[in-house]
Amino acid sequence: MLLLPPLVAAALNMIDDRLRYWQWRGLRNRLQKTLNKTTDPDSRRLLQAEIHKADLELAKILVESMRGIHAEKAES
Numbered sequence: 595m596l597l598l599p600p601l602v603a604a605a606l607n608m609i610d611d612r613l614r615y616w617q618w619r620g621l622r623n624r625l626q627k628t629l630n631k632t633t634d635p636d637s638r639r640l641l642q643a644e645i646h647k648a649d650l651e652l653a654k655i656l657v658e659s660m661r662g663i664h665a666e667k668a669e670s
Contacts, residue, residue, distance in 0.1 A: 611659045618652045 622645060629641040 607659075611655070614655050615652070618648060618655065622648045622652075 625641055625645050625648065629638060629645065632638050632641060
């Protein structure tokens, strides 16, 4: 009975991490497809910046998903 709340919390954290990863992957794939179809240099530069921004967001999500000492080391 006492193990149930930590197990539920761990399961919810895992589901949340997966959903955020799927959301990032979908965004990045859409941006990459648009980038591949675009020929205008200015638009390509903006799309590449958006892809880079999405990659940085994934890095932030990965740091947030780490726990304890590892998250503190990754942030500094």
